[in-house]
Amino acid sequence: xxxxxxxxxxxxxxxxxxxxxxxxxxxxxxxxxxxxxxxxxxxxxxxxxxxxxxxxxxxxxxxxxxxxxxxxxxxxxxxxxxxxxxxxxxxxxxxxxxxxxxxxxxxxxxxxxxxxxxxxxxxxxxxxxxxxxxxxxxxxxxxxxxxxxxxxxxxxxxxxxxxxxxxxxxxxxxxxxxxxxxxxxxxxxxxxxxxxxxxxxxxxxxxxxxxxxxxxxxxxxxxxxxxxxxxxxxxxxxxxxxxxxxxxxxxxxxxxxxxxxxxxxxxxxxxxxxxxxxxxxxxxxxxxxxxxx
Numbered sequence: 256x257x258x259x260x261x262x263x264x265x266x267x268x269x270x271x272x273x274x275x276x277x278x279x280x281x282x283x284x285x286x287x288x289x290x291x292x293x294x295x296x297x298x299x300x301x302x303x304x305x306x307x308x309x310x311x312x313x314x315x316x317x318x319x320x321x322x323x324x325x326x327x328x329x330x331x332x333x334x335x336x337x338x339x340x341x342x343x344x345x346x347x348x349x350x351x352x353x354x355x356x357x358x359x360x361x362x363x364x365x366x367x368x369x370x371x372x373x374x375x376x377x378x379x380x381x382x383x384x385x386x387x388x389x390x391x392x393x394x395x396x397x398x399x400x401x402x403x404x405x406x407x408x409x410x411x412x413x414x415x416x417x418x419x420x421x422x423x424x425x426x427x428x429x430x431x432x433x434x435x436x437x438x439x440x441x442x443x444x445x446x447x448x449x450x451x452x453x454x455x456x457x458x459x460x461x462x463x464x465x466x467x468x469x470x471x472x473x474x475x476x477x478x479x480x481x482x483x484x485x486x487x488x489x490x491x492x493x494x495x496x497x498x499x500x501x502x503x504x505x506x507x508x509x510x511x512x513x514x515x516x517x518x519x520x521x522x523x524x525x526x527x528x529x530x531x532x533x534x535x536x537x538x539x540x541x542x543x544x545x546x547x548x
Contacts, residue, residue, distance in 0.1 A: 504543035
């Protein structure tokens with residue numbers, strides 16, 4: 256694997272502009288943009304000694320519902336690595352544009368609590384394409400290390416629609432098949448939640464920002480970020496989480512903003528299942544679990 260070491264985190268805003276340009280018909284064929292087809296590149300991006308900005312961390316905690324502590328929320332390293340994700344997805348060697356990708360699942364492993372004062376080194380790469388009933392999927396892989404010790408890893412499964420393989424359907428268990436969950440909270444999500452989360456995450460995908468920009472991609476109005484929903488779930492469970500755990504979620508139907516949703520959970524041995532559903536009609540939005548590592 257080829258490793259490209261970065262001196263600083265790239266700004267995600269111009270990368271979104273690059274992604275939008277690559278999504279235009281015919282433009283993605285240009286050699287300096289992603290979208291030329293082919294295989295996912297065997298490329299790893301590395302950024303060392305990432306220091307935590309305490310002001311930014313506090314704002315992230317506010318938006319996602321975490322208490323401010325001397326350790327990082329389990330989803331925060333994902334935010335630290337997001338600009339690396341975008342840099343990889345918009346690299347000229349990537350086979351298609353980042354615009355239109357659907358984040359369908361996410362897995363995080365926290366191997367131990369990470370102190371706010373610990374500088375982190377981040378590595379990001381992508382797996383090869385795999386068949387899916389609605390197209391093809393690949394995973395963005397992220398690893399965070401402190402002083403050479405791997406402390407956190409993440410897998411974001413993304414779907415590229417088109418040319419689906421119906422024969423792959425039986426190979427994929429449905430993660431929404433859970434034991435009965437118990438409602439424990441109802442959240443009112445405002446219309447500007449997507450813009451609020453974009454400000455702290457760098458994820459300025461237009462489907463999350465305004466109704467008019469979301470409609471351009473086929474949504475009736477803006478939708479909540481999947482990683483905000485996962486973060487809000489882990490914030491709800493924060494005082495019940497072990498020091499080391501694996502948190503997996505499947506993103507089901509998008510949450511249109513504004514809206515009201517219900518959070519429910521239930522323990523099953525060392526595993527805690529949880530989910531988010533519409534408060535209006537019980538439409539499932541997220542199904543997940545936390546398992547002690």
